[in-house]
Amino acid sequence: xxxxxALAAVLLAFAAHAAGPxxxxxxxxxxxxxxxxxxxxxxxxxxxxxxxxxPLAIDLKNQVIEKIKQGASDQEIVDYMVARYGDxxxxxxxLKATTLALWFGPAALFVLALxxxxxxxxxxxxxxxxxxxxxxxxxxxxxxxxxxxxESK
Amino acid sequence: MNRYLLPLGIFAVIAVFLAIGLGLDPREVxxxxxxxxxxxxxxxxLHQPAETFSHADMKGKVWLLNVxxxxxxxxxxxxxxxxxxxxxxxxxxxxxxxxDERRDGLxxxxxxxxPYELSAFDYDGRIGIDYGVYGVPESFLIDKNxxxxxxxxxxxxxxIIRDKIIPLVRQxxxxx
Numbered sequence: 001x002x003x004x005x006a007l008a009a010v011l012l013a014f015a016a017h018a019a020g021p022x023x024x025x026x027x028x029x030x031x032x033x034x035x036x037x038x039x040x041x042x043x044x045x046x047x048x049x050x051x052x053x054x055p056l057a058i059d060l061k062n063q064v065i066e067k068i069k070q071g072a073s074d075q076e077i078v079d080y081m082v083a084r085y086g087d088x089x090x091x092x093x094x095l096k097a098t099t100l101a102l103w104f105g106p107a108a109l110f111v112l113a114l115x116x117x118x119x120x121x122x123x124x125x126x127x128x129x130x131x132x133x134x135x136x137x138x139x140x141x142x143x144x145x146x147x148x149x150x151e152s153k
Numbered sequence: 154m155n156r157y158l159l160p161l162g163i164f165a166v167i168a169v170f171l172a173i174g175l176g177l178d179p180r181e182v183x184x185x186x187x188x189x190x191x192x193x194x195x196x197x198x199l200h201q202p203a204e205t206f207s208h209a210d211m212k213g214k215v216w217l218l219n220v221x222x223x224x225x226x227x228x229x230x231x232x233x234x235x236x237x238x239x240x241x242x243x244x245x246x247x248x249x250x251x252x253d254e255r256r257d258g259l260x261x262x263x264x265x266x267x268p269y270e271l272s273a274f275d276y277d278g279r280i281g282i283d284y285g286v287y288g289v290p291e292s293f294l295i296d297k298n299x300x301x302x303x304x305x306x307x308x309x310x311x312x313i314i315r316d317k318i319i320p321l322v323r324q325x326x327x328x329x
Contacts, residue, residue, distance in 0.1 A: 042287035
């Protein structure tokens with residue numbers, strides 16, 4: 001029983017550690033969670049600040065909490081991060097001249113691929129019409145078929 | 154003929170893009186701080202805790218701000234290069250001791266040499282955040298008007314000093 005309690009204590013300690021810095025008030029928690037999920041951790045680049053346990057991510061989380069407590073709006077906090085770390089800190093890159101290819105490139109490629117596909121299909125249909133065989137073609141086909149039949153016997 | 158040229162062309166385009174991609178370092182994120190005024194700060198010094206150092210103290214000088222920490226492995230690699238560079242006296246090198254214990258920082262400098270005119274002591278890393286620091290060592294070349302002109306994320310090598318920093322310092326000292 002005592003070992004179970006000890007285990008529970010250890011697990012709790014782990015859970016508390018994994019959660020990182022936390023605010024006590026639920027509304028605040030929600031805003032912090034929403035904001036930090038949109039911000040990239042620059043140390044471990046494919047994680048958000050919310051997911052990451054890197055010291056810098058924890059500092060930035062604390063910074064977000066502090067800013068919210070000071071009454072900053074979400075946009076102000078995002079601007080604060082972008083001013084320091086650049087657009088890269090955003091998980092959703094902003095729509096700008098330099099990011100047009102990023103935003104619309106995949107859709108443009110898809111449209112292009114569809115265009116090529118339909119053009120090829122149309123051409124194939126033109127080249128192999130379902131018209132009946134001409135007399136000469138039929139004779140040739142029969143000759144070929146007859147030949148293979150004889151050979152296989 | 155066209156049948157072979159088209160896939161070959163596509164292959165060539167992909168190969169070029171991949172080759173460029175291989176040469177890029179994803180850790181090197183373009184800093185939004187280039188050509189912006191260096192964020193203001195005033196911090197206690199590492200050696201003299203009672204005294205403070207402010208970015209404004211360097212006004213009128215081209216200087217290098219080097220972010221370092223005793224716990225930073227790459228800083229040790231960089232350190233001898235900085236010590237050599239500081240000896241040439243081209244520009245003052247100021248250290249920003251980032252998220253470090255004062256005792257550890259002082260011991261580190263005593264052990265490996267101190268290239269810094271002085272080090273500012275950023276215990277909680279707040280100034281580091283203002284400078285967009287995310288991977289120590291980082292270095293900022295700041296001009297006479299306090300504008301950041303160049304940022305190096307990662308270790309400064311003799312090549313970077315020769316090819317980037319010295320020419321830029323020359324240009325900044327000439328123009329201003």
